[in-house]
Amino acid sequence: MKNEKGEELNVRIKGKFKIDDITSTNPIAVGDIVDIDREEGDESIVITKIHERKNYITRQSPHNKHMHHIVAANLDQSILLATLKDPKTSTGFIDRFLVASEAYHVPAIIVFNKSDLHKLKEKEKFEKIKEVYEKIGYPVYAMSITNGEGVDAVKELLKEKITLLSGHSGVGKSSFINTIFPDNILKTQEVSGWSGKGLHTTTFAEMYDLPFSGKIIDTPGMREFAMMDIEPHELSHYFPEMRALIHHCKFNNCMHIEEPGCAVKKAVEENKIAAERYISYLNILGTIDNKKW
Numbered sequence: 001m002k003n004e005k006g007e008e009l010n011v012r013i014k015g016k017f018k019i020d021d022i023t024s025t026n027p028i029a030v031g032d033i034v035d036i037d038r039e040e041g042d043e044s045i046v047i048t049k050i051h052e053r054k055n056y057i058t059r060q061s062p063h064n065k066h067m068h069h070i071v072a073a074n075l076d077q078s079i080l081l082a083t084l085k086d087p088k089t090s091t092g093f094i095d096r097f098l099v100a101s102e103a104y105h106v107p108a109i110i111v112f113n114k115s116d117l118h119k120l121k122e123k124e125k126f127e128k129i130k131e132v133y134e135k136i137g138y139p140v141y142a143m144s145i146t147n148g149e150g151v152d153a154v155k156e157l158l159k160e161k162i163t164l165l166s167g168h169s170g171v172g173k174s175s176f177i178n179t180i181f182p183d184n185i186l187k188t189q190e191v192s193g194w195s196g197k198g199l200h201t202t203t204f205a206e207m208y209d210l211p212f213s214g215k216i217i218d219t220p221g222m223r224e225f226a227m228m229d230i231e232p233h234e235l236s237h238y239f240p241e242m243r244a245l246i247h248h249c250k251f252n253n254c255m256h257i258e259e260p261g262c263a264v265k266k267a268v269e270e271n272k273i274a275a276e277r278y279i280s281y282l283n284i285l286g287t288i289d290n291k292k293w
Helices: 091-103 120-135 151-158 173-180 232-238 263-269 275-289
Strands: 011-013 034-038 045-050 056-060 068-073 077-083 108-113 140-142 162-166 206-209 215-218
Touching: 056 091, 068 162, 077 091, 077 151, 091 108, 091 232, 091 275, 108 120, 120 140, 140 151, 151 173, 162 173, 173 215, 232 275, 263 275
Parallel strands: 011 045, 077 108, 077 162, 108 140, 162 215
Antiparallel strands: 034 045, 056 068, 206 215
């Protein structure tokens, strides 16, 4: 960890944090603000208090699918790096990321990297995706680390912010970080050709102090975000375009599936809500109902 002077310290967790009412697999996460002390007769530095988090974001625990793992805490924003090809990021994965960000009160931004690979088909798809997500309040950017297109605009988003940087492996997270820290070359790996998914280059979240003020938290390539804290009837609250309509549904407990007088389904039929987003809602709802986190 780092202290207020930016000095790196080796610390350990005081025993009580390991047994106090903690539902996640990790009591302390990257971005936590803590108090430390050096106990008498002990050369090691211990964490004595974890300050209340303003927010955090979780994923499924790699060791227990019924528990969550706190990825990072005290975030100003989250940026999802996605790609339309090599590898392809599904809109379903994007929507799970956005739901997690909404649920934990973290403003989200979507950045599509590898725009240099976009031919007419990808350009048209990008414009369609941009229109869908910006209409509901999520900024969408195109960027190419290879030719530098849009990189400065994305860097500008990071200034004076604590930003969670996420996305599947292979979308260019490490390469993007290298453009910020040219002297701190991180290990990057080619996209795995047989699976279409990138190989993992990091296994845990790391925080970096930016040279132009602000911090970024790099997360491992994650397949799924945890939906463990979300009840089925709450899910539509984390889709902004649905949240705006739920009070117009005939029933207060409307799940927007087969109920009569559903304002959300009517909006989908009238193309006021994107069909792809509604499909994502149903898919996520199914995983919550079946307890498949």
